[in-house]
Amino acid sequence: MQYKLTLLSMGGSEVPGPELFWMGQWDKWFRLQFQVGLIQGNGITALVNTGPAKDLGPMNEGWVAFLGERVKFAREEGEYILDQLAKHKVKPEDITHIFLTPLQLYSVSNVLEFPNAKIHISKRGWIHFHTTHQHPHDGRDTSIPPQILAELVGKSWDRVVLLEDEETIAPGLRTWWSGGHHRASIAVEVDTKAGTAVLSDTFFVMENVVNNHPIGITENMYECMTAHARALKSPIVIPLYDPKNFDRFKDGVVA
Numbered sequence: 001m002q003y004k005l006t007l008l009s010m011g012g013s014e015v016p017g018p019e020l021f022w023m024g025q026w027d028k029w030f031r032l033q034f035q036v037g038l039i040q041g042n043g044i045t046a047l048v049n050t051g052p053a054k055d056l057g058p059m060n061e062g063w064v065a066f067l068g069e070r071v072k073f074a075r076e077e078g079e080y081i082l083d084q085l086a087k088h089k090v091k092p093e094d095i096t097h098i099f100l101t102p103l104q105l106y107s108v109s110n111v112l113e114f115p116n117a118k119i120h121i122s123k124r125g126w127i128h129f130h131t132t133h134q135h136p137h138d139g140r141d142t143s144i145p146p147q148i149l150a151e152l153v154g155k156s157w158d159r160v161v162l163l164e165d166e167e168t169i170a171p172g173l174r175t176w177w178s179g180g181h182h183r184a185s186i187a188v189e190v191d192t193k194a195g196t197a198v199l200s201d202t203f204f205v206m207e208n209v210v211n212n213h214p215i216g217i218t219e220n221m222y223e224c225m226t227a228h229a230r231a232l233k234s235p236i237v238i239p240l241y242d243p244k245n246f247d248r249f250k251d252g253v254v255a
Contacts, residue, residue: 001041001042001170001171001172001173001191002041002172002191002192002193003039003040003041003042003044003172003173003190003191003192004039004040004041004192004253004255005037005038005039005040005190005192005197005253005254005255006037006038006040006088006251006252006253006254007035007036007037007038007238007245007246007249007252007253007254008035008036008037008038008051008081008084008085008088008252009033009034009035009076009079009084009246009252010033010034010035010036010051010052010075010079010080010081010084010106011033011034011052011073011074011075011076011079012031012032012033012034012073012074012241012243013031013032013034013063013071013072013073013074014029014030014031014032014070014071015029015030015032015067015071016028016029016067017029017030017216018216019067019215019216019217020032020204020205020208020215020216021207021208021213021214021215021216022213022214022215022216022218022221023216024213024216029070030205031243032204032205032241032242032243033241033242033243033245033246034051034052034073034106034240034241035049035238035240035241035245035252036048036049036050036051036081036084037049037188037190037199037238037240038085038088038090039097039173039188039190040090042170042171042172043096044096044097044170044173045090045094045095045096045097046095046096046097046098046099046117046173047081047095047097047098047099047114047117048099048101048188048199048240049098049099049100049101049106049107049108049240050081050098050100050107050108050109050110050111050113050114051080051081051084051106051107051109051110052073052075052105052106052109053105053109053110054080054110056073056074056075058105059073059105059106059109059142060072060073062105062139062142073106081110081113082110082113092113092114092115093114093115093116094116095114095116095117096116096117096118097117097118097120097169098111098114098117098118098119098120099120099175099186099188100119100120100121100184101122101178101184101185101186101187101188101200101201101240102125102143102181102182102183102184102185102201103121103125103129103138103143103144103182103184104142104143104182105142105145107201108143108144108145108148109145109148111148111152112148112151112156117159118159118160118161119152119156119159119160119161120161120163120169120175121160121161121162121163121184122162122163122177122183122184122185122186123162123163123164124165124177124179124183124184125182125183125184125185125186126162126184128183128184129143129144129183129184137182137217137219138182138183143184163175163177163186164177165177172190172191173188173189173190173191174188174189175187175188175189176189176230178200178202178223178227178230179202179219179220179223179224179227180202180203180214180215180218180219180220180221180223180224180227181201181202181215181217181218181219181224182201182219183219185200185201185202186200187199187200187202187227187230187231188200189234192236192254192255193255194235194236194254194255195234195235195236195255196234196235196236197234197235197236197237197238197254197255198230198231198234198236198237198238199238199240200227200231200238200239200240201239201240201241202215202223202224202227203215203224203227203228203231203237203239204239204240204241204242205239205241205242205244206237206239206242206244208224208228208239209228209231209232209237209239210232212225212228212229214228236254236255238254
């Protein structure tokens with residue numbers, strides 16, 4: 001089965017070169033444009049991530065403390081997830097599936113806005129979150145904020161789906177654990193009329209993939225390289241933070 005796939009801009013920020021390219025581009029900064037994938041068809045309306053919160057303050061506070069004012073996330077009017085979905089005549093209650101990759105404020109913050117969605121999370125990432133007390137890359141409250149966590153393990157627990165390393169969600173819609181960026185990083189494969197598209201945060205921009213140059217903020221470069229090779233087996237590779245996606249796909253419409 002095939003699906004329509006559309007990329008929705010959530011806003012963006014600048015990052016220093018070594019965050020984007022392992023041990024490279026030391027004197028450069030690059031703009032990232034964070035995106036949500038909207039998957040539609042065959043009775044499914046799914047999101048790959050839910051975008052940053054309405055209030056960008058808490059996320060920006062942490063980012064600025066780490067790398068300075070230049071990394072502050074900025075969002076244009078109309079780029080908030082609910083506004084973007086409204087442009088496509090999609091209501092929050094229409095969403096049937098959500099895929100979170102990774103577990104961070106820019107991916108999970110709006111997950112509770114979608115009351116009917118199954119919430120798909122890497123089992124590896126979920127176990128890591130619940131068994132790790134201190135980690136240099138994953139702050140607990142910036143992975144899953146406490147109010148969202150309380151809902152996920154409480155009233156919404158029946159909607160949480162913990163993904164094995166290889167899963168088929170529906171015909172033409174699959175996930176696999178990609179790692180590299182975070183323990184919760186996955187790839188989502190979507191069959192479209194233009195071929196299979198692979199969306200992931202394990203690679204930030206196409207140069208990571210085609211040059212086999214891992215992201216600088218990697219937790220494991222070998223996982224990154226393995227994910228690059230696997231992604232390249234599909235005709236459409238979509239790094240979830242690459243601004244050039246909107247040059248490749250007019251109005252974000254992949255297929």
